Amino acid sequence: MTILIEQPDLNVPQLEVKKVLDSENNEEMCELVLDGGFVMPKDIADNDGCVKPEVLVSNDEFIAPDINAFGQTFRDYNAESERQKSVEEFYRLNHIHQTYDFVKRMREEYRKMDRVEMSIWECCELLNEVVDESDPDLDEPQIEHLLQTAEAIRKDYPNEDWLHLTALIHDLGKVLLLPSFGGLPQWAVVDTHPLGCAFDESIVHHKYFEGNPDHHNPSYNTKHGIYSEGCGLENVMISWGHDDYMYLVAKENGTTLPEAGLFVIRYHSFYPLHKSGAYKHLMNKEDKENLKWLNIFNKYDLYSKSKVRVDVEKVKPYYLSLIDKYFPAKLRW
Secondary structure, eight states, X not given: OOXXXXXXXXXXXXXXXEEOOOTTTOXXXXXXXXXXXXXXXXXXXXXXXXXXXEEEEETTOOOOOSBOTTSSBTTOTTSOSTTHHHHHHHHHHHHXXXXXXXXXXXXXXXXXXXXXXXOHHHHHHHGXXXXXXXXXXXXXXXXXXXXXXXXXXXXXXXXXHHXXXXXXXXXXXXXXXXXXXXXXXXXXXXXXXXXXXXXXTTSTTGGGGGGOGGGGOTTTSSSSTTOOXXXXXXXXXXXXXXXXXXXXXXXXXXXXXXXXXXXXXXXXXXXXXXXXXXXXXXXXXXXXXXXXXXXXXXXXXXXXOSSOOOOHHXXXXXXXXXXXXXXXXXXXX
């Protein structure tokens, strides 16, 4: 494979406070820039998991590019691009069919872990067959995105190996699209929002929830629905997809990843929460702590999608060592 990302330099530079530059002030905004690291941005830790305009950064901070692989702004679901129509159709089907009862059935079925037995790396290689139709930013095979994200985080956080591995495996649940894993339709595999309470207006293409029976169910269509204030996201039914599936796979196979890593895996597609601040009334104290790590992760998950390629064979030994540290050799899927 083409080599355009070098092995990270593990020297950590000194930190300084500076304003985040916009595209008018930084000529390299459209490139994947990898920096040296910090452990937890103080502004995020002190601001309930939210990023302020001024953040603690290193001299060469990873800067989110302005445009995606199609020349559009990131996560612009209305931009006219070659994928816009398929993206909107995905959301129409997702919003109509993802109901509380459907998710309950899916969780019961897939918790059996009786479909496939394979290693984490074997599953990574399967993602060469998968393209996410809900993502307006990229049409490359998913393995490319996993390695772009993992290598960018590895550069910035050299001592947090659990976060490197979390980045590598966070989208593995998309194998649900493949026949041996059930061959589910795209609307049952990607994107995340709660069920059992009102669909927040911040959810992309919200208008299509009009066709969802839960939207008209008085038990489910209020702010709290069937939940209570601060009940914890662990107790909230989340739409079925690759996030929840990979979380179940990790838990059922006895991973030793920290809770923050499992939180990132389970909620990284929960954009209404970490992009719009919706549903925070359902979070407990542990959720709020883990959200800080999720906000850090999302900077890389969303904006490291580019035409930059990673030499798989060069980085493979490192990630195999992490898999061996945190997972059994073979997993039930």
